[in-house]
Amino acid sequence: MTNFKMKRNPRKLKWTKAYRKNAGKEMVVDSTLQFAARRNVPVRYDRELFAKTLKAMERISEIRSRRERIFYKKRMAGKRARAVAAARKLVAENEHLLPRLRGSEKRRLAELAAERGVDVEELEAEELAVLRGSKKTKAFGGEVRRLRVRTDGGVEEITESVGGLMGEDVDDDDEDDEDDEMDTD
Template identity: 90%
Template sequence: MRVDNCFFCGRPAWPSKGITFMRNDGKSFRFCRSKCHKNFKMKRNPRKLKWTKAYRKNAGKEMTVDSTLQFAARRNVPVRYDRELFAKTLKAMERISEIKARRERIFYKKRMAGKRAREVAAARKLVADNEHLLPRLRGSEKRRLAELAGERGVDVEELEREELAAKASGKKSKAFGGEVKRLRVRTDGGVEEITESFGGVVGEDDDEDDGFEDEDDEMDTD
């Protein structure tokens, strides 16, 4: 079974699959799929398309100099059939595939070494250059976060980061919520206006009975 490489992208074109194009001068071009055939007819350069083998080799993303690549070279030399030679060839093909896969993994690790550090450095540079666009906390918000951090026993900087992230995403933060004004009716008939946060009454304990009743509670005065 003869497996040719695609003339455009370099992928293997299996028998009975793909497209074969015969030019007027008798030269044949093998394509693995219609996508490669159409790009070939549009006279596109495969070295400029990122999904082709030619581009990846020029960009240094594929191995170009390796002893295992020489075995894939085409050899149109007729050899008399020998059963032992055929069996040895199959074993050698499996062993060469294993060696090639291992070398490709090593090549990939060396190529990607230091990528994380470069990404972090680029992100820090971007933040430093556009620091004036970052959201800022008001003084009242910083004091509220400091009090909340003292109650929870957590770091203030962590709460500030959560608050800034919530502001940037447009969501409400759990650390610092909005405030709601409510009317409470006292048991003696008086009405008092109080301010509550999303976590409860500011400066009061919800579990304690302070003699107030919420206006939202149902009251039967009859």
């Protein structure tokens, strides 16, 4: 009621039936929809007529569901292509925000691509995917798994211990501690 008092046009409100009909998102020209309308005409009971009506109702529901599927497919045709185009446009507009490769990495990728006989862009995308996937992931309570890209182009997985039980710190580098003690003396 408030929308009516505010003089809003129902054809411009996306949640209304009028909008869906006007925008071509609702099946309005389908003849099977006429059967759903209620008719208040009393008919004398007839068993054969009742059986025919039930069969007709089932058939109509089959036809309606098929037409709705076709209508949906036609309406959604090209949606994936439009979404990909919109994503590519967004990347092209905001390309300055994407991470850049350093010169040494570019040279290494070019050499690696020449060895493998692959395009440099494909290799760059592969390397970036590996680097993005190299974020820290917890293996157990006191371990962290990391992926490191080696200079020869390979990828190795390293498991490092972070801390001991009950939040105690575990020092893996005893040699560094001895060096620190010597520096303070």
